[in-house]
Amino acid sequence: MTVGLPPITTQHNRSRGGSNSSSPTYDNVLVGVRCRPLFPESDKTHELAWQLNPLQQSIQLANNNSNSRRYPTSHVNLQTEYHYDRVYYESSNEQVYQDMVLPLIQQTMDGYNATVFTYGQTASGKTHTMMGTDLEPGIIPQAVNEVFNCIKQSKNNEFLLRVSYLEIYNETIRDLLAPENDNLKIYEDPHRGTYVGQATEKVVTNPHEVMDTILCGETNRHISTTDYNLHSSRSHTLFQMVIESRQSGNTPLYKSHSPRAKASVKISQLNLIDLAGSEKAASNQDRRKEGAYINKSLLTLGTVIAKLTEPGKSAGHVPYRDSKLTRLLQSSLSGSARVVVICTISPTIFTVDESINTLKFASRVKKIVLRAKNEPIADDKTLLQQYKSEIDELKKKLQVANDGRAQEQQNNETMLSHERQQVTHTMAPPQPIST
Numbered sequence: 001m002t003v004g005l006p007p008i009t010t011q012h013n014r015s016r017g018g019s020n021s022s023s024p025t026y027d028n029v030l031v032g033v034r035c036r037p038l039f040p041e042s043d044k045t046h047e048l049a050w051q052l053n054p055l056q057q058s059i060q061l062a063n064n065n066s067n068s069r070r071y072p073t074s075h076v077n078l079q080t081e082y083h084y085d086r087v088y089y090e091s092s093n094e095q096v097y098q099d100m101v102l103p104l105i106q107q108t109m110d111g112y113n114a115t116v117f118t119y120g121q122t123a124s125g126k127t128h129t130m131m132g133t134d135l136e137p138g139i140i141p142q143a144v145n146e147v148f149n150c151i152k153q154s155k156n157n158e159f160l161l162r163v164s165y166l167e168i169y170n171e172t173i174r175d176l177l178a179p180e181n182d183n184l185k186i187y188e189d190p191h192r193g194t195y196v197g198q199a200t201e202k203v204v205t206n207p208h209e210v211m212d213t214i215l216c217g218e219t220n221r222h223i224s225t226t227d228y229n230l231h232s233s234r235s236h237t238l239f240q241m242v243i244e245s246r247q248s249g250n251t252p253l254y255k256s257h258s259p260r261a262k263a264s265v266k267i268s269q270l271n272l273i274d275l276a277g278s279e280k281a282a283s284n285q286d287r288r289k290e291g292a293y294i295n296k297s298l299l300t301l302g303t304v305i306a307k308l309t310e311p312g313k314s315a316g317h318v319p320y321r322d323s324k325l326t327r328l329l330q331s332s333l334s335g336s337a338r339v340v341v342i343c344t345i346s347p348t349i350f351t352v353d354e355s356i357n358t359l360k361f362a363s364r365v366k367k368i369v370l371r372a373k374n375e376p377i378a379d380d381k382t383l384l385q386q387y388k389s390e391i392d393e394l395k396k397k398l399q400v401a402n403d404g405r406a407q408e409q410q411n412n413e414t415m416l417s418h419e420r421q422q423v424t425h426t427m428a429p430p431q432p433i434s435t
């Protein structure tokens with residue numbers, strides 16, 4: 001629940017209600033920072049390195065003995081107070097979801113593309129935030145439920161949902177729903193932006209089916225033990241839901257004289273991304289290789305964001321192509337989607353440097369200006385359109401078959417009456433019954 005928290009007043013909220021508008025709305029990325037709880041046993045400390053102020057939505061290093069021993073008071077980062085849209089400590093997954101993601105899901109149902117990603121060092125709580133547990137479901141299960149709730153409440157639209165689940169591991173894109181497809185390519189499309197070709201897309205009809213699909217994909221993920229996390233994600237994962245919708249029946253979706261518009265279907269994409277955590281040099285060779293790839297792609301993400309937010313300059317060359325991750329995020333970061341970033345930090349003194357890097361990343365992301373646009377797409381490639389075409393085709397065939405059968409029946413009847421007439425003619429005229 002969001003007790004005591006003021007509503008977030010970005011243009012995300014302000015622009016709601018204009019659901020059919022195709023003019024862009026200008027937005028900043030919505031950024032939250034979440035500090036996970038201290039686990040004294042595994043964290044090997046009882047002292048919280050950070051001081052969080054949820055009323056100011058700010059965070060700074062705590063003024064305690066451990067911090068002052070480690071950092072001289074002149075240390076610039078000790079003085080800095082970082083501000084974000086939201087700051088969380090000891091908050092539930094439900095609260096984070098309700099505040100930051102729920103409004104976005106409703107906009108996705110209205111036709112906007114949306115991307116949510118978690119960013120932070122290893123063991124800081126990214127997967128907990130994104131996927132959660134049975135007892136405390138994370139963003140993905142809650143978002144999936146909300147999508148189906150919206151569909152249930154929508155009386156006048158029909159929907160088609162398809163999901164895919166991918167991972168970027170050592171700079172190759174793997175299909176978690178068909179692991180034999182382990183080197184998928186990225187393509188570009190004027191409507192869809194950058195997307196992964198040949199990814200398995202499963203058409204889904206209820207939340208259980210989606211969660212079963214994800215669970216199945218999870219078994220194919222790269223997970224191993226790091227110095228800080230027993231179950232550390234060694235890959236970036238992208239869960240994608242494509243939502244197609246059109247008005248029920250044959251009424252045009254939008255008032256237009258164009259025959260194409262009559263067939264228009266709204267398509268939006270919801271991308272939920274759990275990034276792998278950065279980590280200092282690991283002990284074994286495979287893990288060092290993984291770590292190098294993860295760090296490189298996160299570094300490229302940082303560079304792309306720095307480029308996009310350079311003050312007083314147009315972005316110039318933005319190195320999206322330097323990593324698979326930034327290439328996949330290109331459409332979202334270059335402005336065609338609503339974006340929410342949840343940066344996670346660990347609460348301990350031992351990870352303060354990594355946490356400061358995460359906070360600086362979060363501050364930079366906050367400056368990106370987006371121009372999300374929603375417009376109906378008259379696209380023959382949408383599944384709803386394909387299905388409608390197939391149904392129309394089947395109806396035609398049925399009609400032809402029915403016409404044929406009716407004709408045949410008519411022919412049969414004509415033949416029958418002809419034969420009857422012939423039989424009648426060849427039959428001996430009835431004889432009077434003689435007594």
Ligand SMILES: Nc1ncnc2c1ncn2[C@@H]1O[C@H](COP(=O)(O)OP(=O)(O)OP(=O)(O)O)[C@@H](O)[C@H]1O
Nearest residue numbers: 036121122123124125126127128229232233276277
């Ligand atoms: N907010 C939280 N509340 C309770 N437990 C949490 C929270 N955040 C993280 N944890 C726990 O901390 C541990 C590490 O979290 P998690 O696996 O989500 O980290 P991560 O950032 O995804 O790490 P990696 O990048 O290595 O995959 C897990 O046992 C998780 O359950």
